[in-house]
Amino acid sequence: MAEPLVDIVARSIYISLAAALIAFTFGALISLLMLVTPRRLSEMLIGVFDALVGAPTVVVGLIVYMLIYPGGPLGFLKLLYTPTALIVSQALVALPIVVTLLYRYFEQLWSDVKELVLSLGAPAGKVYPLILRESPPALIAVYLIAFSRAIGALGAVMVVGGGIEGLTNVVTTAIALEVLLGNYEYALALGGILVVLTVGLSVVARAIGGLVWR
């Protein structure tokens, strides 16, 4: 008997929310650090992150697997086939898009706000509170995009999680499993939920992004 749908969805949301939070936190730090590194280096790095946005998630999963399998350098942590492994791999999948979006956003915002403050003859230190005031809607939108990217990452979670019922079975792995078992209606229901979640979040992200200028 298949695992209750609500359990799978709840697990997926919890794991992806955590993964998006980690990706967002590290992505924000990386993008802020890139803003203060020499321009040539930051342009090179952003090129790398741009390329990684489209990296196959199964490869990300494979890299995490190689790190955490019992014989791997982090094998002693015993993370393989645990929700933590899913969170880590989903966070890595979402990280590049968070970095590229936040870097471009902060770069433009910093430039605009700095010019505005200086042009008004105000102290340079006034740039920081204005950036804090401007940022929240865009930051929330980027977090939701990270969540959307994380929850749809099948390859990575399949490799490091294995889709174990009651433990690491999330919507994407459940769909793959149910298709293999011929439970197409159940798979379609799960697919519908996944689409509603990702499309719904994209709509929310766009709406919040639109608030940037309000």
Next chain:
Amino acid sequence: MEVRLEDVWFSYDGRRYVLKSINMEIKGGGLHVVMGPNGSGKTTLLKILSLIYKPTRGSVIVDGRSYWDLGPAERDLVRHHIVYVHDKPILLRGDVWYNVSLGLKLRGFNNYDYLEELIKRYGLSELLKSSSRSLSAGQRRLVSVIRVLALKPRVLVLDEPFNYLDSSRVKILLEDIIAMAESSLVVIATHYVVRELRDNAVKMYELVEGSLRG
């Protein structure tokens, strides 16, 4: 107040100079007009004069002191007297009142009487609660001009201030600029040199391919 550019060169990419050996002196009061075709370097020149951009080579001397050799606190004090209106207005998230009063707020002023007078004169009263995002190009221009005029600066630098304005607003702005030039230094870059500017200018400059012809 005196601002002097000594052998100023500027490059955005470290290879091609958009300004070449600029020598320019503005002091006391009066209207200075910088003309030149698109791409001649007018905006860059004005941002250097306004202490927003640091020249790649050369010095910016303000009241006898090299501005870019000063410490951050001294720079803030000097820049307090010089304001700049962008060619492309920078407005922040929020309503028109927030944006139009931003200069006064950032500089710690809490007397809005003159600002309110300007708002009425330029016909922006009806728009004060509108989102900055909903404004037309001309309205955005007015917000950026008014918030700077309200500061009553000693040096006012305006980059193409008449773009997108209707003829009645151009007339009001010309009157304000000419009145302000009686006590302050006003520098305008424009391709729209009307008779009133020509008649009232103490000096006209022509910028051609990054070089100044006074």
